[in-house]
Amino acid sequence: MAKLIAKSPGAGLLPVRVGSLSLTEEAHDAITCVAPFQGQEKPVSAALKDAIGAALPGVGRVTGKAGARVAWLGLGQVLVLGPPVAPPGAAVTDQSDGWACLTLEGPGSRAVLARLTPLDLRENLFKRGHAARSLLGHMTCLFLRTGVERYEMLVFRSMAATAVHELTHAMQSVAAQRSGA
């Protein structure tokens, strides 16, 4: 029987390093979209808390810790980044192979993103533990701030190469500007 080899969305594209900035790929056990049915937010939140120790986040927030997080994804939807889950009372879809998960890290990472997204990334508005849906270039993107100078971006897998290209270009531009070249 043919043996299939799993390929990550960033295979052959990442990691990218430019000066002290790095763009790497994030691996999750599973990515599960959970959309609670009307009025089911509380039981779904309790079920998630039971299963992986992270409750349903509010708008624009992330709960949990590395390896088991729940990130707000949009109106009535969250993404579980961690073990597979199937809480009752919600529409659940396995999207593990649907997203490319990129991490941008290093001094100037906010300046890099500022070239690509209209999102207001100022320190006091987009803080650690926050999540936001916006655009990365022309792509819809879920932004997570996971450190002082660390951002995770989830884009549709089919857009991985474009996202890496756009981010690399912006990283080079910011690095060049900072070195005065």
Next chain:
Amino acid sequence: MRLPCPICGERDVREFTYKGHAVALDRPAPNAGDAAWEDYVHLRENPAGETRELWYHGGGCGAWIVVRRNTVTHEVLGAELASEVAE
């Protein structure tokens, strides 16, 4: 131009898609008659001043919102979720 999404807060207009006047939320009954349906499908006001429009936050939370806007001053006066307006 920035629009105040009730879910996401104030966001750049690039994240939104314009649909048209919020009259689309006031769908006539199936038996309302030709005149009401012609009005609903084809006829639109062209207001100089305040108007209500449907916008889709596709580059954000995915909500349909009703934005109140002044076509003369370009002032954006507020926004609500279309799902709440339609109820």
